[in-house]
Amino acid sequence: MLEIKCPYCGKRSQNEFSYGGDANIKRPKLGDEVSTKDWDDFVYFRDNPRGKHSEFWHHVSGCRQWFKASRDTATHEIFKTARLDEDL
Amino acid sequence: MTATYRTNSEDNFINKNKVINFTFNGKSYKGYEGDTLASALIANGVHLVGRSFKYHRPRGFLGVGVEEPNAMVQLHEGHKSEPNIIATEVELVEGLKAKSQNCWPSVKFDIGEINDLLKSFFPAGFYYKTFMWPKSFWMLIYEPFIRKAAGMGVAPTKPDPDRYEHNYEHCDVLVVGSGPSGLASALAAANNGAKVILAEDKAHFGGSLLTDNVTVGNKTGKEWAEETISHLKNLPNVIVKNRSQVFGYYDHNMTVMFERVSDHIENPSEYTPRQRLHYIRAGEVVVSTGSIERPLSFGNNDRPGIFLSSAANEYMKIYGTLVGKKPIIFTNNDTAYKTAIEFKKNNINPVILDTRDSSSGDLVKEAESLGLDIKFNYGVANVKGRLKISSATIGKLSSDKESFTELQEIDCDCICMSGGWTPTVHLSSQAGNKLKFDEKIDAFIPNTKRQKETAIGAANGSFTLSQSLAEGFQVGFDLSNSITSNNKKTPLPTSNEPSYEDHDKFWCMPLPQNQKPKRFIDFQNDVAVSDVELAVREGFRSIEHVKRYTTLGMAGDQGKTSNLNGLQHVSNIQKKIVPEVGHTTFRPPYTPVTIGTIVGREVGNHFQPSRKTPTHNWHVENNVVFTNAGLWLRPRYYPRGNETMQEAVNRESLNVRQNVGICDVTSLGKIDIKGPDASELLNRVYTNAWKKLPVGKARYGVMLREDGMVFDDGTTTRLSENHFHMTTTTAQAANVLSHLEFYLQVVWPELNVNVLSTTEEWSGAAIAGPKSRDLMKKIFPLVDFSTEKFPFMGVVETEVLGIHAKIYRISFSGELAYEVNVESNHGLYMWNKIIEVGKEFGIQPYGTEALATLRIEMGHVSGPELDGRAVPYDIGLQGMVSQKKDFIGKRSLQKEAFIQPDRQTLVGIIPIDKKTKIPEGSHLVENDKAALPNPKLGHVSSSCWSVEYNNPFSIAVLKDGKNKIGEKLFAVYPLKNISIPVEVVSSHYVDPNGERVRV
Numbered sequence A: 001m002l003e004i005k006c007p008y009c010g011k012r013s014q015n016e017f018s019y020g021g022d023a024n025i026k027r028p029k030l031g032d033e034v035s036t037k038d039w040d041d042f043v044y045f046r047d048n049p050r051g052k053h054s055e056f057w058h059h060v061s062g063c064r065q066w067f068k069a070s071r072d073t074a075t076h077e078i079f080k081t082a083r084l085d086e087d088l
Numbered sequence B: 001m002t003a004t005y006r007t008n009s010e011d012n013f014i015n016k017n018k019v020i021n022f023t024f025n026g027k028s029y030k031g032y033e034g035d036t037l038a039s040a041l042i043a044n045g046v047h048l049v050g051r052s053f054k055y056h057r058p059r060g061f062l063g064v065g066v067e068e069p070n071a072m073v074q075l076h077e078g079h080k081s082e083p084n085i086i087a088t089e090v091e092l093v094e095g096l097k098a099k100s101q102n103c104w105p106s107v108k109f110d111i112g113e114i115n116d117l118l119k120s121f122f123p124a125g126f127y128y129k130t131f132m133w134p135k136s137f138w139m140l141i142y143e144p145f146i147r148k149a150a151g152m153g154v155a156p157t158k159p160d161p162d163r164y165e166h167n168y169e170h171c172d173v174l175v176v177g178s179g180p181s182g183l184a185s186a187l188a189a190a191n192n193g194a195k196v197i198l199a200e201d202k203a204h205f206g207g208s209l210l211t212d213n214v215t216v217g218n219k220t221g222k223e224w225a226e227e228t229i230s231h232l233k234n235l236p237n238v239i240v241k242n243r244s245q246v247f248g249y250y251d252h253n254m255t256v257m258f259e260r261v262s263d264h265i266e267n268p269s270e271y272t273p274r275q276r277l278h279y280i281r282a283g284e285v286v287v288s289t290g291s292i293e294r295p296l297s298f299g300n301n302d303r304p305g306i307f308l309s310s311a312a313n314e315y316m317k318i319y320g321t322l323v324g325k326k327p328i329i330f331t332n333n334d335t336a337y338k339t340a341i342e343f344k345k346n347n348i349n350p351v352i353l354d355t356r357d358s359s360s361g362d363l364v365k366e367a368e369s370l371g372l373d374i375k376f377n378y379g380v381a382n383v384k385g386r387l388k389i390s391s392a393t394i395g396k397l398s399s400d401k402e403s404f405t406e407l408q409e410i411d412c413d414c415i416c417m418s419g420g421w422t423p424t425v426h427l428s429s430q431a432g433n434k435l436k437f438d439e440k441i442d443a444f445i446p447n448t449k450r451q452k453e454t455a456i457g458a459a460n461g462s463f464t465l466s467q468s469l470a471e472g473f474q475v476g477f478d479l480s481n482s483i484t485s486n487n488k489k490t491p492l493p494t495s496n497e498p499s500y501e502d503h504d505k506f507w508c509m510p511l512p513q514n515q516k517p518k519r520f521i522d523f524q525n526d527v528a529v530s531d532v533e534l535a536v537r538e539g540f541r542s543i544e545h546v547k548r549y550t551t552l553g554m555a556g557d558q559g560k561t562s563n564l565n566g567l568q569h570v571s572n573i574q575k576k577i578v579p580e581v582g583h584t585t586f587r588p589p590y591t592p593v594t595i596g597t598i599v600g601r602e603v604g605n606h607f608q609p610s611r612k613t614p615t616h617n618w619h620v621e622n623n624v625v626f627t628n629a630g631l632w633l634r635p636r637y638y639p640r641g642n643e644t645m646q647e648a649v650n651r652e653s654l655n656v657r658q659n660v661g662i663c664d665v666t667s668l669g670k671i672d673i674k675g676p677d678a679s680e681l682l683n684r685v686y687t688n689a690w691k692k693l694p695v696g697k698a699r700y701g702v703m704l705r706e707d708g709m710v711f712d713d714g715t716t717t718r719l720s721e722n723h724f725h726m727t728t729t730t731a732q733a734a735n736v737l738s739h740l741e742f743y744l745q746v747v748w749p750e751l752n753v754n755v756l757s758t759t760e761e762w763s764g765a766a767i768a769g770p771k772s773r774d775l776m777k778k779i780f781p782l783v784d785f786s787t788e789k790f791p792f793m794g795v796v797e798t799e800v801l802g803i804h805a806k807i808y809r810i811s812f813s814g815e816l817a818y819e820v821n822v823e824s825n826h827g828l829y830m831w832n833k834i835i836e837v838g839k840e841f842g843i844q845p846y847g848t849e850a851l852a853t854l855r856i857e858m859g860h861v862s863g864p865e866l867d868g869r870a871v872p873y874d875i876g877l878q879g880m881v882s883q884k885k886d887f888i889g890k891r892s893l894q895k896e897a898f899i900q901p902d903r904q905t906l907v908g909i910i911p912i913d914k915k916t917k918i919p920e921g922s923h924l925v926e927n928d929k930a931a932l933p934n935p936k937l938g939h940v941s942s943s944c945w946s947v948e949y950n951n952p953f954s955i956a957v958l959k960d961g962k963n964k965i966g967e968k969l970f971a972v973y974p975l976k977n978i979s980i981p982v983e984v985v986s987s988h989y990v991d992p993n994g995e996r997v998r999v
């Protein structure tokens, strides 16, 4: 079980959190014309790197804030966590 | 029976003043306080314990602790019965009942032993090769046969009556193992102010200090261990746990330990747990888990009476028990001489066989000076005695050690063997440590760590006391100081121990001429030298493949005594050095853990939390049958008298259609949405328009995922300009809240909106049926219920008897209906009031089954249709999709596949015989006799018994459904051989124009 540092609450066990996917994904703006390829990339396609990965986490059984984490997908090492308005 | 194999010494942990009675295979024995089941049986001269897994060979004891591969027993009886328990790990308690397993009819005469006579037919891979063909035989014949033949113990069939607990701990330094290095590091870390947990698997702390003749400071090793432990126990920053096995090392320094709390207590209080599982998140973990002695391979080396030499020594020194009186000590190193010397102290003269030319280690010299018979260059070739060894064929080893010369037979009743020592690296390896092979000790040791874990002492390949203490004190100080910075160093005491010479790199004895006895490597899985040779001969190269083909190291003991010998043998055959062969992966648990311990208190009603509504007890008093909806307990139906479920559901449904019913809808998700951008948020998450919804009105909404699939639906009400009350389905309540939070925090942080779950703030009751308005008028006299003043989808806030209530005119049943929400603490009062006033209107409660019947008849979609695979069009919700604005998932709806003209749509299905209920999940096909694969046109999502028409009715999603109304199809359910001729009709079966809700 990982130990994750919520930027608002501090270190907590993984079972308080839920995973929210790749933090590099940016949703196209509402109302914009989006090509089929760009839309499919946004909805379906994700990198699956071995190593460092920026991702969203939700402190769902805690403060309910979403935040960002930089994690090694192979070793689970968490290099940093940051609020959404901070850099990872 | 009097125990005849006891030493006369008092210097052990046996209390001869307290006799303990126990039975083994129905026979009564006596042991002493301090005994294990193993030591007590050995003291009584019992060596035949069980039968081996594959060949059913007679087996006794090999070891003295967790390493024991053979001596597995079935403990206790009835619902407390436990299989596959290692006798060396069971502390004796009064009345203990144990028996042999894997034998029939008895351990002395076991029919399955025929496998041993046929062993040349049971080589490695036998099961794979033999039971492959024909395929149909597998389930019927082979599998049950193998299960019966290869079974170990028998699992109890009744629930476990014992109590188990879970505990969470945090510490700076967790020390695993209380041998010299563990004690030293715990002491150094604790004295330096760190919060320390010291865990010891055994009942007694001290490890090798309890059996070795060494000194620390001016004390014996045993005295120093006792003094150190009592010092640690008195420190407030230290938790000391014996009978506690750290068995798993997971990510971020999370370790898991089980503690045997009351197994060793005769009459534990009923509130004492049997075992406790500790989750320990440690800043640093010190792995001081010691080492395990390696066996030697020689003919019939699995016979009862053949021990690890260290085990024999420990039986004498800790348990005052003699494993035999005519011992052979058989070794390739100095450490076995400890055992020889201990035998001599008990006036028993062992014969020592040493595969080396010579040794000038202190222990060897001491054995020589005691006049013991030492034969260098000697080995055991074979043994005699099937149920207990009676003699050994020993011989001089040729200079190349590939054969014996001068074979002779000598009487013996036990052989104490030593093939050197294997560091217990399991936890380090589990932690991700890349091991390296240490040629000096011929074993793997931890090398490159990935987590905050440090191996010391024998677990690190440091086998001497002085090294162990030095590493312990240094590491204990360094690790603690990185946390506390107290700089309080505990001085390293002096120590004294014998010197050791190198071991012989030789483990597998040659076969005696013209004989082919099995030389076992893995005792628990019956893997012999010949099996490993066969696997390599058949082309298995990778050690992982050899392991799986031979099953070497795959038994419950995880190869504690066999892995290294197996590797060594593969390396000898392949002429590769061991590090090139590599090692197999160590996985938790290090030792078997009872399921009860892992489950803890989360059994029965505590398996998961139950969410109960404020009216829960009313339902119980009214003979409810509950259903689980997520964590919620929801009323399913309320049977009366001898009613079947279908009869009760029909009655409840019909009463809603004809009179009025009441349904507990508290579990629906409720989200309070506030802020100047609240309507903008709704506009973005729902498919329809929200900005112009008037205050005091509700609207039905549908949410999509970004991939265009319907995610959830519900009604949302505008309570004021910037304040909305959203409802979700029971199932998706939590997910919808997370979804809204994600978009508000991550995607559109510029929106000024707050969302909050209010599901538990409100107790909700749906009052549905043609008489609901008359009933509502009587309860809420201040409200004008006329359609003009309170139309469909209207909302009114009112008060009755000081209770604030929100009344929504919404309907899931398709009847005139209202939903009354009051604060949760008034829920039961309001419910009772409605029931009481409703009597004159014939009110009846209805549950989720009737709720489903009513909505299916109306063609309203719910969970089974919103299955994550439907776009709005598929389930008749295309009218809800705004063309004017953008929203989550809208772009996906333009995808080619989603706009095909023959895409599936929602339809109704009626069986042509108007009698046969169609199972939900049935597939719709044109021809039920068509060749496979029969093209599937759709599936039945929800089924009910229509109370309106008195025949079965289902809704289904059907390809090109809008053009198939009136067609005849088949609903098939091949798993149950069901095929039902059906007709496709409109999904709006009852009140197709929706007039009833608007009256």
Ligand SMILES: [Zn+2]
Residues within 6 Å of the ligand: A006, A007, A008, A009, A010, A059, A062, A063, A064, A065
């Ligand atoms: Zn938090």
